[in-house]
Each structure stands twice: as C-alpha cells, then as structure tokens.
Amino acid sequence: MPNPMEIYKLLPKTNCRVCGEQTCMSFAFKLLTKERKLEECKPLYTPEYEVQRKKLEEILVVIEKATETGLIVDEEKCVGCANCIVSCPVHVEKDPYGAAMGKGITVEDPILRIEDGVVKIVKLDLCRRYGENRTLCVVCRENCPNDAISFLED
Amino acid sequence: MICTGCSCLCDDIVIRDGKIFHACRKGVKHLRAEKATPSINSKPVSIEEALKAAGKIVKNANNLVIFGLDTIPCEAQEKAIELAEAKNAVIDDCSSFCLGDFVELILKKKVPTATLDEVRDKAYVILYWGSNPHQSLPRHMSRFTYYPRSGKRQRGYEEDRYLAVVDVRMSETAKLAKKGGRFVMGNDLDVIDSFFKAMEGKAGKHPEVAAILKEMQKADFNVIFGGLGLRYGLKGDYSRFVELIEKLNEISRVVFIPAGFHANMRGFNELMFKKTGFINAYDFSSGERITFGEAVKHADTALVIGSDPVKSLPPYIAARLAEINTVVVNPSQSLTARIAKVVIPTSISGVGQGGTMVRSDGLTVELEPFEESVSDAEVIISLLEVV
Numbered sequence: 001m002p003n004p005m006e007i008y009k010l011l012p013k014t015n016c017r018v019c020g021e022q023t024c025m026s027f028a029f030k031l032l033t034k035e036r037k038l039e040e041c042k043p044l045y046t047p048e049y050e051v052q053r054k055k056l057e058e059i060l061v062v063i064e065k066a067t068e069t070g071l072i073v074d075e076e077k078c079v080g081c082a083n084c085i086v087s088c089p090v091h092v093e094k095d096p097y098g099a100a101m102g103k104g105i106t107v108e109d110p111i112l113r114i115e116d117g118v119v120k121i122v123k124l125d126l127c128r129r130y131g132e133n134r135t136l137c138v139v140c141r142e143n144c145p146n147d148a149i150s151f152l153e154d
Numbered sequence: 155m156i157c158t159g160c161s162c163l164c165d166d167i168v169i170r171d172g173k174i175f176h177a178c179r180k181g182v183k184h185l186r187a188e189k190a191t192p193s194i195n196s197k198p199v200s201i202e203e204a205l206k207a208a209g210k211i212v213k214n215a216n217n218l219v220i221f222g223l224d225t226i227p228c229e230a231q232e233k234a235i236e237l238a239e240a241k242n243a244v245i246d247d248c249s250s251f252c253l254g255d256f257v258e259l260i261l262k263k264k265v266p267t268a269t270l271d272e273v274r275d276k277a278y279v280i281l282y283w284g285s286n287p288h289q290s291l292p293r294h295m296s297r298f299t300y301y302p303r304s305g306k307r308q309r310g311y312e313e314d315r316y317l318a319v320v321d322v323r324m325s326e327t328a329k330l331a332k333k334g335g336r337f338v339m340g341n342d343l344d345v346i347d348s349f350f351k352a353m354e355g356k357a358g359k360h361p362e363v364a365a366i367l368k369e370m371q372k373a374d375f376n377v378i379f380g381g382l383g384l385r386y387g388l389k390g391d392y393s394r395f396v397e398l399i400e401k402l403n404e405i406s407r408v409v410f411i412p413a414g415f416h417a418n419m420r421g422f423n424e425l426m427f428k429k430t431g432f433i434n435a436y437d438f439s440s441g442e443r444i445t446f447g448e449a450v451k452h453a454d455t456a457l458v459i460g461s462d463p464v465k466s467l468p469p470y471i472a473a474r475l476a477e478i479n480t481v482v483v484n485p486s487q488s489l490t491a492r493i494a495k496v497v498i499p500t501s502i503s504g505v506g507q508g509g510t511m512v513r514s515d516g517l518t519v520e521l522e523p524f525e526e527s528v529s530d531a532e533v534i535i536s537l538l539e540v541v
Contacts, residue, residue, distance in 0.1 A: 080178035081292040083330075086301040087311065100310075102274060102293075102302030104166040104176030115173055117182030142333065143301070143311075145288055145326035 002059045004028045010052045010059075012043045032152060033070075034063060063152065069129035070152035071121065071140075077148035078118040084140035084149055085112050085119070090126050112140065119148065155522050158225060158417040158504040159184035160291050161514035162298070169524075178292035187486035190499040201498065201528065208457075208481045208496045208533075209540035215455035215479070218243035221446045222461030222484075224416030226500075227509025227521060230530035231422050234459060235429060237538050242439035244453070246446035247422050248461065249415065250435040256380050256412040257423045258433045259392060260516070265399050268377065268409040269515045270298040275305025278373030279366065281318040284342060285381020285413035288326035294414060295327070299377070300334075316369045320345050321383060336365050342387030346398050353401060370406045381413040414514045417503065421512035447471060455479040457537075459530060460500075462488035483533050501527030 007028040014024065019040040021027040030036035038044065038060060044053045062072070082104075085091055091099040091110060098106035105113055109123040124130050128137040129151075141149045157164045159181035168175040174182050192204035199207075212218065218241045223231050238245035249257065260267045273280070280299045287294040295301055300315050307314040317335035319328045320342070331337040338345055338360050348358030352367050370376045378399070388395055402408040412420075423433040430436050435445045447467065450456060456475055464472040465488065475493060482494040485506075491497045501507045506527030511519050 078179070079288065079292045080180075080182070081288055082176070082178070082296040083301060086296040092303060092310070096303075100302070101304045102297040104164075104168065114176050114178070117174070117177060117179035143330065145329040 002032070002062070004032055007031055007056065007059065010056045011041065012049060012052075014043065016043060018042045031060065032063065034152075069124050069127050069134075071124070071127070071129070072150045072152070073112075073119055073121060074148045074150070075118040075120075077146045078144075079146060079148075080114045080117040080119065082114050082119075083143040083145075085110070085114065087139050087143045088112065089137070089139060090128060094126070155524060156504045156511075156519060157181040157185065158502065158511065158521070161414045161417055161419065162291050162293055163417060163511055163513045163519045164293055164297065165519065180292055185502060185505060187502070190482075190484055190487050190491055190497055192499055193491075193497045195495060196492070204496055204498045205533065205536055208483075208498055209537055211455055211479045211481055211496060212237075212241070212457060212537050213540050215241065215243075217453045218455045218457065219446060219449045219453040220245045220457045220459065221247065221450075221463060222459040223247045223422050224249070224419040225460035225503060226530040227418065227503055227507065227511055228421040228425060228518075229509040230459075230507075230534055231418070231425055233531055233534040233538060235425060237457075237534055237541065238436075239438050240538065240541050244435075244437045244439075244444055244446070244449040245426075246435040246444075246449065247416075247419060248466075249419050249423055249433065250445045251447075251467075252415050252419065253380070253382065253385055253412040254419070254423055254434050255385060255390075255392065256410075257420050258427075259396065260410070260412070261424065261427050261433065264392075264396050265410040266403065266408070267411055267515070268375075269517050270411070270513065271517070272375070273377050273409075273411070273515075274298050274302045275307065276375040277307070277377045278314065279316045279318060279370045279376035281320065281366065281376070281378045282327055282331075282413065283320045283378055283380050284322075284383020284385070284387055285379055286321065286325035286327050287379070287381075287413060288330075290381070291414040294379075295330075299379075300330075316366075318366045318369075322387075335369075336362055338362055338366075342384055343394065346394050349398055350401065353405070367405070370402065370408065374407055376402075376406055376408045378408060378410050379413040380410060411515050418511040420514060420516060421510070421518075424512060424516075450474050450478075453478060455481070457481050457483070458490055458494070459483045459534070460485075460503075462490050464489040464493060483530060498533055499528070500530045500533055501525065503530075507531070 011024040157167045167177045192201045303310040317331045319331035320338045328337045344359045348360040348363045351358035352364040437444045480494040481496045482491045483498045485502045504521045506525040507529035508521045508523040
C-alpha cells in the first residue's frame with residue numbers, strides 16, 4: 001500500500017496550488033483518500049514529469065480498486081472462513097440469530113458475504129467506516145489471518 | 155443444504171442462481187468437483203458395464219481390501235462393512251493415519267467430550283493443539299468456537315473467549331491467538347510437562363502455559379481441540395495426555411474434541427467400534443488389526459470408495475494399487491481413478507445422495523440432497539448381491 005510520502009516524492013513539489021490545495025503534500029494525502037484525482041495536478045501532465053506520472057499511475061492502481069470505505073478485498077488470499085462476517089459489529093447488531101451466532105448471514109444486503117467460497121463486498125452503506133459519522137473500524141481486517149482484507153490507510 | 159466438504163458439516167449452505175452462499179473455499183471445491191466418468195481400463199463405458207465388471211472383480215477376489223469410506227453416508231458404510239465381512243476382507247479408512255486414535259479415546263470414554271453446539275454456547279478457553287483449523291476446517295472458528303455470540307458467551311471473542319494455540323509453527327490460527335490469547339510453540343510432550351509443572355506452581359520449559367491455566371480456572375467450560383500435530387507429536391502414547399486432561403478437570407471442566415477430518419470419518423469409526431470393537435483397520439479373516447498400507451501388500455484386489463490414496467499416501471501404495479485389480483467408487487476425478495481397472499462414479503454426499511453422517515463431535519446429521527443420482531449404497535449393494 002502506498003504511503004503519502006511515496007506519492008509526495010513523485011509529485012512536482014512546487015506547491016503551485018493549481019489543483020486548489022495549499023501544498024503538494026496535502027494533495028498527496030487527498031490522492032490516497034480518493035478526494036482528489038491525479039489529473040487535477042496539471043504540471044504533472046507536462047513532458048517534464050512524464051516518468052514520475054507513469055510511476056504514480058502505477059502506484060495508484062491499488063487505490064482505484066479500493067471501495068468508498070477504503071476496504072480492499074483480495075479474493076485470491078481468502079479461504080472463506082467467515083471470521084470477518086461473524087466478527088463485524090454491524091452484522092452482529094443486524095443479524096443476532098444468524099451471523100452473530102456463526103451461521104451464514106441472513107440479512108438481504110450485508111456488508112460482506114461469502115459467495116462461491118470467497119468473501120465479496122455486497123453493500124458498504126452499513127459499514128461503520130461509511131458516511132459522515134465514520135469511525136476507523138478495522139475488526140474484519142484484524143480477524144483475517146490471511147491478510148485478504150486491507151484498508152487504504154494500512 | 156449440508157456441505158460434506160469436511161467434518162464441520164455446515165448446515166446453512168444456500169445455492170441460488172448457480173452461486174453457493176456461505177460455504178468456504180474448501181466446501182465449494184468439494185461441491186463443484188469435476189465429475190468422474192465410468193470406465194474400464196481407462197476406456198469410457200456405461201455405468202451398468204462398469205458395475206458388472208466391478209462385481210466380477212470383487213467376486214473373484216481372494217484377498218480383498220476395502221479402503222476410503224470417509225466421505226460417504228453411514229448407510230453406505232454399513233453396507234461396505236457387510237461386504238468386507240462377506241468376503242473376509244480387510245477394511246480400513248483414513249482414520250488409521252488421521253485422528254482415529256482420538257475418536258477411539260472418546261468412544262472408550264477415556265476423555266470427556268462435548269458437542270460443538272455446547273462449545274459455541276459455553277466454552278471460554280478454546281485451545282487448538284497441533285491443529286490449524288483456518289486451513290483444515292475454515293469455518294470451525296467462526297461457526298462453533300471462537301467468534302460466535304451464543305448462550306452464555308454473548309460478548310463474543312472480545313471478552314467471552316480466550317484463544318490458545320499449541321503448534322510447532324506460526325500458523326494462521328496461531329496469528330489470531332497471538333492477538334487475543336496465547337500461542338505456545340514447542341514440542342507436545344514438553345508442553346504437557348509444562349502444564350503439569352504449572353499446576354504444581356513451578357515453571358516448566360514453556361512457562362506461558364500458566365496463563366492458559368489461569369484463564370481455564372476462570373470458566374466452568376473449556377475445550378481442547380486435538381489435531382494431527384498432537385496425534386503424531388505424542389508418538390502413539392496417549393497416556394500422558396489423558397492424564398493431563400484428567401488433572402485439568404480437577405481444576406475446571408475441560409473437554410476434548412478431535413479437531414476435524416473427513417466428513418464422515420467418525421461415523422465409520424463408530425460403526426466399526428460397534429461391530430468389531432476396533433475403530434478401523436480390521437481384518438475379518440483373522441479378526442486382527444491391520445492397516446491399509448500393510449494389507450495392500452498382500453491383497454489381490456482393492457476397492458477404494460470415496461478416497462484418493464494415490465494422492466495422499468506413500469508412493470509404494472500407489473505402485474501396488476496399479477499392479478493389483480483396483481476398483482474406484484468416487485464422485486470426482488482422482489489420481490487413483492487414473493490407475494484403476496474400473497471406475498464407478500457416484501454422486502456427492504449431500505448433493506445427489508442422502509443418508510446420515512456423524513460430525514467430528516459425534517452429532518448425527520441428516521443430509522438434505524436435492525438431486526437424484528447414483529448413491530454409494532446402491533453401488534455397494536449391487537456388489538454385495540454379486541458376492
């Protein structure tokens with residue numbers, strides 16, 4: 001997972017404010033949280049910065065894969081153990097006699113569900129990391145020993 | 155439906171629009187396995203011809219050995235035992251090198267046990283010994299042991315469970331235990347000694363077991379899951395381990411459950427125990443114990459049902475199976491089927507054939523098939539009729 005410093009090093013570092021941010025460092029942070037797009041940095045698209053731009057595009061591919069909450073699921077690593085689903089506090093609250101007790105989740109649109117042996121993101125609206133009053137919950141990642149679940153900030 | 159991919163026998167699997175919901179990767183692979191085709195000497199034939207050829211081979215066998223049986227329902231296992239008796243054959247399953255010895259300890263009532271539902275509702279300390287359920291039984295922890303909130307343990311893994319792992323390597327389960335409990339890395343016998351010493355208030359080679367003991371004292375229900383690591387670590391002498399469980403029960407209630415194996419291994423062990431007093435590896439001609447690995451050296455015919463010994467057992471067994479008349483009865487393509495004289499495909503237990511299976515904790519589960527197809531029991535009955 002890229003960190004803001006790595007991204008910053010590849011930006012023009014001129015603090016030109018063309019993108020609307022005060023500094024290139026703040027632009028780097030916002031690239032990570034998907035609040036800004038690389039195209040908004042106009043100087044980067046001049047021939048002078050072409051090599052850096054290509055490197056940045058490579059680095060940022062993983063961010064494009066991330067969902068609104070920063071959740072990234074690597075299906076290759078998942079074994080379908082459902083630790084993430086059963087431990088999720090939202091699932092426990094919404095499905096007390098299903099997922100909370102270890103059974104397959106019975107809620108129609110849960111956050112995560114095991115489909116064909118691997119975990120799939122179904123609907124993120126319920127996630128505690130979603131919306132204005134979000135918290136930095138990492139319960140699903142903490143209980144995945146295969147590292148199939150990660151977050152952008154990791 | 156019920157998944158028969160491992161001994162968890164998960165009963166909450168849903169199949170909708172061609173997708174399998176809630177089953178783990180292992181279960182999906184089992185349920186979607188590539189189907190075998192009936193064949194004689196690797197040439198495709200009709201199932202009737204294959205059955206006829208298999209009947210002839212089994213009838214003419216002088217020294218038959220029957221192996222496998224762990225993935226088929228109890229009803230079919232019963233018929234296979236009848237067939238072995240009728241032919242004075244050797245019968246064995248994977249439990250002779252898997253966790254059969256632990257099932258024997260339980261059937262002979264040498265260690266206290268409980269069901270997985272009791273574990274889910276009551277257990278506090280969950281100790282996996284020589285086992286990595288994350289790989290072998292993916293849903294074991296989320297469905298029955300560490301994660302569920304149920305019965306007396308409503309606060310879940312955060313406060314109401316304590317995970318401990320004894321293993322020789324940093325497994326996935328051990329990683330979780332490091333976060334929310336205790337991980338002990340070492341030799342099984344040393345760890346057992348450390349437990350005894352900790353109970354006397356002394357420090358053994360692994361002083362960290364004292365923390366596990368302390369947690370056990372806090373609760374009235376704790377469980378130890380023994381896996382293959384423990385079975386081989388004890389080198390065939392279980393007396394010290396049985397003694398440890400007895401001693402632990404003086405402090406707090408500690409039950410023992412084998413950590414899991416093939417779907418219906420325990421069912422076979424129980425049937426054999428009732429019939430012969432042995433749980434596996436039995437020779438009906440001499441009434442003695444003989445394992446498949448030994449028996450196959452002298453056998454002229456092998457009937458392999460629901461198993462793939464060429465894939466999982468030493469090469470000399472594969473070489474011997476290729477020499478003798480081998481009949482394979484299995485739903486999916488397997489390496490053993492490639493070297494077999496006759497291959498009879500059957501349906502997957504729980505999908506195309508019903509019956510009962512016994513979960514790793516001894517609970518009998520009724521399968522819920524949703525297709526009609528050739529069952530293992532039908533194939534074995536047809537062989538019995540010929541014999």
